[in-house]
Amino acid sequence: MPKLARVAPEIPVTDLDESLTYYRTKLGFKVEMEMPEGDYAIVERDNVALHLFQDRAKSHSPASVHIFTYGLEELYTELQGRGAQVSQRIVRQPWGNRDFRITDPSGNEIKFTEPLSENAEGQGRGAQPGDVRDAAPGAE
Numbered sequence: 001m002p003k004l005a006r007v008a009p010e011i012p013v014t015d016l017d018e019s020l021t022y023y024r025t026k027l028g029f030k031v032e033m034e035m036p037e038g039d040y041a042i043v044e045r046d047n048v049a050l051h052l053f054q055d056r057a058k059s060h061s062p063a064s065v066h067i068f069t070y071g072l073e074e075l076y077t078e079l080q081g082r083g084a085q086v087s088q089r090i091v092r093q094p095w096g097n098r099d100f101r102i103t104d105p106s107g108n109e110i111k112f113t114e115p116l117s118e119n120a121e122g123q124g125r126g127a128q129p130g131d132v133r134d135a136a137p138g139a140e
Helices: 016-025 072-082
Strands: 010-013 030-034 040-045 048-054 064-068 086-092 097-103 109-115
Touching: 010 016, 016 030, 016 040, 016 048, 072 086, 072 097, 072 109
Parallel strands: 010 048, 064 109
Antiparallel strands: 030 040, 040 048, 086 097, 097 109
C-alpha cells in the first residue's frame, strides 16, 4: 500500500531575498536550494521543507502552514529571541493542542503546534491550568 512520506508546501513571497534572510535568521531554516533565476528556493529545518516562490504579480493570497513539533516552549523562546514576528503567543486550543503563530514579511502565517496527549508530549505532563496564554499584543 502506498504511504505518504512528507509534504513541502509552496509559499508565495513578495521579496525572495528578504524572505530567505527571514527564514534563515529569524526561524532557523537552512537555505537548501535557490534557482539561478532568483525566483524559487527551498528552506529546510529538521524534517520540514518549505518551497518559497517569488510572486512578482502578487496574484496569490498569503499562505498558512501548520507545523507539528515537540518542545513548543523552547521553540517559542528560540524564535522570539531571534526576532521572529510572533502574531500569537502560545495558546491551548479547545481540541487539545497548544500552538503559537508567526508571520513572515509577505504575510504568510506559520503555526507551530504541539499535541498534548500523554504519550505524544514525551514527558507525561499533559495540559496544565497555566498553559493558556493570551494572544500577542495586536494579534486577533
